């Protein structure tokens with residue numbers, strides 16, 4: 739899965755040596771995968787990756803997450819639930835194609851945040867869940883499994899929430915589509931961080 743062309747974007751500047759910087763290489767090589775082989779993914783593999791991902795930093799060790807894993811026969815019912823959120827026009831236009839796509843994704847993981855009523859904690863918890871998702875994506879890529887983090891409008895739909903058993907006070911942060919990659923998109927270059935960096939080497943600024 740790791741392709742040399744994917745890390746060229748940052749080569750030279752970073753003096754990247756995968757042997758010395760395996761985490762850096764993994765971060766830069768990972769791509770969002772949207773086209774999957776039909777090969778099944780083992781449930782144990784997803785659970786193993788989640789058990790890596792839960793080592794995400796999270797304030798107060800609140801571990802503010804919950805997961806719903808959609809696999810095997812449940813995939814068709816999941817695609818049905820997504821399509822129920824579409825307008826008649828959308829169903830007519832893209833329904834069949836979307837249904838076939840969703841029902842064919844080997845595994846879909848719905849990642850939920852438990853919404854703390856306290857704004858500060860809720861914000862921290864959102865950050866923690868995002869860290870967990872990136873951990874999952876990286877750990878999956880390392881194992882040769884492709885993932886894309888999806889935030890389609892259906893995640894907010896009350897009917898979808900009810901169909902999936904999502905409780906009041908739980909927020910869908912993403913649906914992670916996972917499987918073996920049929921196609922890996924090329925890397926979209928990132929701007930060098932320096933262009934967005936302000937270094938404060940003296941203080942106060944007015945001096």
Ligand SMILES: Cc1cc2nc3c(=O)[nH]c(=O)nc-3n(C[C@H](O)[C@H](O)[C@H](O)COP(=O)(O)O)c2cc1C
Pocket residue numbers: 768769770771772886887888889890923925926
């Ligand atoms: C919060 C968040 C939401 C995203 N939602 C979607 C989505 O709904 N559909 C999609 O195709 N990709 C989605 N992505 C993936 C981005 O499109 C992807 O990360 C971006 O194109 C950069 O590509 P890369 O991940 O291969 O580097 C999302 C990513 C993040 C972080």
